[in-house]
Amino acid sequence: MSEILAVRNLRKSFGPHVVLDGIDFSVDEGKVLTIIGASGCGKSTLLRTINGLEAFDGGEIVFDGERLGPGTDWRRVRSHIGMVFQSYDLFNHLKVIDNITLAPIKVQNKRKEEAEEIAMNLLRRIRLDDKRNAYPRELSGGQKQRVAIARALAMQPRIMLFDEITASLDPEMSQEVLEALLELAATKMTMIVVTHEMGFAKAIGDDLLFMDDGKVVERGAPRDFFAAPRTQRARRFLSRFEYQI
Amino acid sequence: MELDYPNMIASIPLFARAAWTTLWIAASGILLAGAVGLAGAFCLYLELPYLARPIKAYIEISRNTPLLVQLFLLHFGLKVDALPCAVMALAFLGGGYMAEAFRAGLEAVERSQVESALSLGLSHYETVRHVVLPQALISAVPAIGANVIFLLKETSVVSVVAVTDIVAVAKDLISLYYETAEALVMLVIAYLILLTPVCLAVWRLERKVKYAVFGR
Structure with missing residues (x-):
C-alpha cells in the first residue's frame, strides 16, 4: 500500500497559543487512522490544515505526492479530500439530492443526470433514497449526517476526513452514523477519523494517534493502545472514559 | 355622511392615471433601492477595506433623515427635476433599509456553511453564488417585503416636489371642488388597491420560500 498523506513536523499557533507543536504521521491508502484526545488538543485544527481551511506556520503536508501550502490550488485538492463536520452543514435551501449533486456539477462539471445517478447510488447505500426530495430540516440529526457523508463521497475523494461527526448526536443516531462509517471502511476508503467514541475508535482504526497539547503522544494499533497505554497522559485520558464501560 | 358619489366616480380616471405615476416611481425607486442595498450589504459582508465606513455612514444618513427633507434637498437644493428626484430620493432612503435587510440575511448564514462548501471544492465565488446568497435572500424575504x-x-410625500401622483390628484380635487371627504376617501381606496396585492404577494412568498426551507 502506498502512502497518500504525510504530515511532517506540522506547526500552527493562534497568537501565543501553540495548537500544533510538531505533528508527524502518515496514512497509507485504504487505511483508517483514528485520532483521539481531549477537547482543545488540536485534533480539529489538524484536520482543517489538511484541506486548507486553516493555514499552518511550519512543517509540511504532502498529499498524493504534492506539497500543500500557500500556492496550492485548493479547489482541485479539496475535490480529492472529503470532509464531514460535527454540525452536518447541509445546505438548508437545497433538497437532499441537490445537496449531493451541487459540487459534482459545479466543480467536476458532471452532467446533472450523471451526478444524480451517483447521488442515488450513495443514498441507496445509506438507505435514504426515499429522502431524495426532502429538505434538510425534515431529516433527523443522524440522517443529516449520513447525507453529509454521501455529499462528500459524491466527489469520489481519495481520502475522507471526519471531524467528531457524532459529537452532537444522541447515542442511537450516533450508532447509525458509525455503522455507515464502518461500511465505508470496509470499501477500503482511506479515512482520518477524529472521535470521542472510544469503543468506535477501537473497532474501526488500523492505526491510532493519541494527541495532547498539540503533540502526538502515542501512536500504534488501537487494540494495543486501549489494552496497555504506554504513557501516563494516555492512561489519565482513558481513565475518564472508564465509567462508560 | 352624504358623499358626492357621481363626482367620485368621475374622478376615477384621474386617480387611475396618477396611480401609474405612483407605481412607476415606487417600482423604479424600490428596484434601485434593492440594488443599492444588496451592493452595500455585500461590501459590508466581504469586509472590503475603505468601503465599510462610508457605507455604514450612508445607511445611518439615509435611515435617519425624513424622505420629505431628502426630496427638498434634491429638488430645491440640487435642482433635480421632479420625477427623477422622486425616484432618487426613494432609492436613497430605501437603499439604507434594504442594505440592513440584506446584511441581516447574509449574517444569518452560518460560517460553517461556507466552510463545508469550500471543503467540497467550490470556489469562493461559487460558494457565495450557490450557498450563501440563496439562503441569505430567503432569510431576508420578510424584511425586504416589509421594506x-x-x-x-412613502411615495405619498412625493407630491411636494410637484409630481402628479395620487396624493396630488386628491389635493387638486379638494382645491377644485372643496369636497375634502370625497377626495380623501378616493385616495384611501386608491392606496388599498395598490397595496393589497403587494401585501398578499409578499405574504405568499414568505410562506412559500421561508417556511418551505427553514420551517416555522
Whole structure:
C-alpha cells in the first residue's frame, strides 16, 4: 500500500497559543487512522490544515505526492479530500439530492443526470433514497449526517476526513452514523477519523494517534493502545472514559 | 355622511392615471433601492477595506433623515427635476433599509456553511453564488417585503416636489371642488388597491420560500 498523506513536523499557533507543536504521521491508502484526545488538543485544527481551511506556520503536508501550502490550488485538492463536520452543514435551501449533486456539477462539471445517478447510488447505500426530495430540516440529526457523508463521497475523494461527526448526536443516531462509517471502511476508503467514541475508535482504526497539547503522544494499533497505554497522559485520558464501560 | 358619489366616480380616471405615476416611481425607486442595498450589504459582508465606513455612514444618513427633507434637498437644493428626484430620493432612503435587510440575511448564514462548501471544492465565488446568497435572500424575504410595502407608502410625500401622483390628484380635487371627504376617501381606496396585492404577494412568498426551507 502506498502512502497518500504525510504530515511532517506540522506547526500552527493562534497568537501565543501553540495548537500544533510538531505533528508527524502518515496514512497509507485504504487505511483508517483514528485520532483521539481531549477537547482543545488540536485534533480539529489538524484536520482543517489538511484541506486548507486553516493555514499552518511550519512543517509540511504532502498529499498524493504534492506539497500543500500557500500556492496550492485548493479547489482541485479539496475535490480529492472529503470532509464531514460535527454540525452536518447541509445546505438548508437545497433538497437532499441537490445537496449531493451541487459540487459534482459545479466543480467536476458532471452532467446533472450523471451526478444524480451517483447521488442515488450513495443514498441507496445509506438507505435514504426515499429522502431524495426532502429538505434538510425534515431529516433527523443522524440522517443529516449520513447525507453529509454521501455529499462528500459524491466527489469520489481519495481520502475522507471526519471531524467528531457524532459529537452532537444522541447515542442511537450516533450508532447509525458509525455503522455507515464502518461500511465505508470496509470499501477500503482511506479515512482520518477524529472521535470521542472510544469503543468506535477501537473497532474501526488500523492505526491510532493519541494527541495532547498539540503533540502526538502515542501512536500504534488501537487494540494495543486501549489494552496497555504506554504513557501516563494516555492512561489519565482513558481513565475518564472508564465509567462508560 | 352624504358623499358626492357621481363626482367620485368621475374622478376615477384621474386617480387611475396618477396611480401609474405612483407605481412607476415606487417600482423604479424600490428596484434601485434593492440594488443599492444588496451592493452595500455585500461590501459590508466581504469586509472590503475603505468601503465599510462610508457605507455604514450612508445607511445611518439615509435611515435617519425624513424622505420629505431628502426630496427638498434634491429638488430645491440640487435642482433635480421632479420625477427623477422622486425616484432618487426613494432609492436613497430605501437603499439604507434594504442594505440592513440584506446584511441581516447574509449574517444569518452560518460560517460553517461556507466552510463545508469550500471543503467540497467550490470556489469562493461559487460558494457565495450557490450557498450563501440563496439562503441569505430567503432569510431576508420578510424584511425586504416589509421594506417594499413601507417604500410604496412613502411615495405619498412625493407630491411636494410637484409630481402628479395620487396624493396630488386628491389635493387638486379638494382645491377644485372643496369636497375634502370625497377626495380623501378616493385616495384611501386608491392606496388599498395598490397595496393589497403587494401585501398578499409578499405574504405568499414568505410562506412559500421561508417556511418551505427553514420551517416555522
